[in-house]
Amino acid sequence: MGFVFWFLCLSAAQAADVNFLIFPPENQATAALGWLAEGIALSVSEQIQVPGVKALDRDERLELLEHADLPPGLPLSMASMIRVGQLAAVDYVVTGSYSGTPGGINITLQVLDLKTMRKGGAVSASGPLSFLSQMENELAFNLISNAGLDPPVSREAFKKRTRTVPNSAFAALIASLESTNEEDQVLALRRAVNLHPSYSEAQFRLGRYYYDSGDCESAIRYLEPARRRPARYLESQFLLGVCYLKKDLAAEAARSFASIVSARPSAAALNNLAVAELRRGDYAVAAEHLLEAQRLSRSDPAVLLNLAILRYLQGNVEAARSLLEQADALQPNRPRVLYLLSGALEACGETEKADEALARARQLGADPAALESEDPRRWCRLSEAFDQR
Numbered sequence: 001m002g003f004v005f006w007f008l009c010l011s012a013a014q015a016a017d018v019n020f021l022i023f024p025p026e027n028q029a030t031a032a033l034g035w036l037a038e039g040i041a042l043s044v045s046e047q048i049q050v051p052g053v054k055a056l057d058r059d060e061r062l063e064l065l066e067h068a069d070l071p072p073g074l075p076l077s078m079a080s081m082i083r084v085g086q087l088a089a090v091d092y093v094v095t096g097s098y099s100g101t102p103g104g105i106n107i108t109l110q111v112l113d114l115k116t117m118r119k120g121g122a123v124s125a126s127g128p129l130s131f132l133s134q135m136e137n138e139l140a141f142n143l144i145s146n147a148g149l150d151p152p153v154s155r156e157a158f159k160k161r162t163r164t165v166p167n168s169a170f171a172a173l174i175a176s177l178e179s180t181n182e183e184d185q186v187l188a189l190r191r192a193v194n195l196h197p198s199y200s201e202a203q204f205r206l207g208r209y210y211y212d213s214g215d216c217e218s219a220i221r222y223l224e225p226a227r228r229r230p231a232r233y234l235e236s237q238f239l240l241g242v243c244y245l246k247k248d249l250a251a252e253a254a255r256s257f258a259s260i261v262s263a264r265p266s267a268a269a270l271n272n273l274a275v276a277e278l279r280r281g282d283y284a285v286a287a288e289h290l291l292e293a294q295r296l297s298r299s300d301p302a303v304l305l306n307l308a309i310l311r312y313l314q315g316n317v318e319a320a321r322s323l324l325e326q327a328d329a330l331q332p333n334r335p336r337v338l339y340l341l342s343g344a345l346e347a348c349g350e351t352e353k354a355d356e357a358l359a360r361a362r363q364l365g366a367d368p369a370a371l372e373s374e375d376p377r378r379w380c381r382l383s384e385a386f387d388q389r
Helices: 003-014 035-047 058-067 078-088 129-146 155-161 167-178 182-195 200-212 216-226 230-246 250-263 267-280 283-296 301-314 317-330 335-347 351-363 368-372
Strands: 018-022 053-055 092-101 104-113 123-127
Touching: 018 035, 018 078, 035 053, 035 058, 035 092, 035 104, 035 129, 035 167, 058 078, 078 092, 104 129, 123 129, 129 155, 129 167, 167 182, 167 200, 182 200, 200 216, 200 230, 216 230, 230 250, 230 267, 250 267, 267 283, 267 301, 283 301, 301 317, 301 335, 317 335, 335 351, 335 368, 351 368
Parallel strands: 018 053, 018 092
Antiparallel strands: 092 104, 104 123
């Protein structure tokens, strides 16, 4: 997704909420405690998100830094943090520092109101490293109050948001996020899951790694339990759905994509749900989903091709011909498209054009006899990138 479009979507989604951008606090302790900077920012950003209060996540923060031409792994000046906050159109920027030893950590965070450019009072938490999760929770609650907001839940209720993942597994996740070496990232994620087998965020990141690597069997193993995490549910379902289709599990894929469409319809999810239904033989339902996907994204070549294949299978040769001609014009020289187009033209009585299309397919290396034995439903294209909007 283009950054400008992403930014506009983000701003629109934020309109009704108070929004925070929490930067990693400065490490004034030892290098061994360096992981706390990203850890505190990550955990507080997650816990502060209650009704009416939102915080940008780490991925959004890094994307903002990239587009502001700022280094993601180096300390930022206050001016740079303000600039990034203004670029994101957030209400508050949070900065800070921490010091101490594992026996006693002192964390101080400062809220800056970007509308007035006034700083609120500092919020602090102290305790041994073993109490880090409780300190994070205290900081998150006090940041809301310090910004002049009324917390929508009581302090006791807010304590239920405290991180339950042990520090050892949490530190392994942070090590993975901060590493620039892919092998080290994966090893750290595996270590996090070994230390805390129900760590859904680590499972999700491992599953997404295997998905990107084309290893659907491993991706499914990690993504299925990762669905427990609400923030990762839709993306986990999407990646799982694609893998289910690649493993010929159409019913499971249909359930995954249907859960996404019911919550947040997108052209990608609708297209893939249609492919799953097409594989199951329900052409009418597949058509409904493809037409809705086409309405949401008329320029998506995958939707166009799949609708053409569907119409061909339904015997609607006039519609199939028109769609296949559009698909060929949009992305020329695809043997299977030309083969189907030849069949549609032949059925429409246009023998000469049909022969021309088939000749083009042969020139591209197609074997019509082999294609005739294949199932066109297998030629449908999947949308493999999750739509973040």
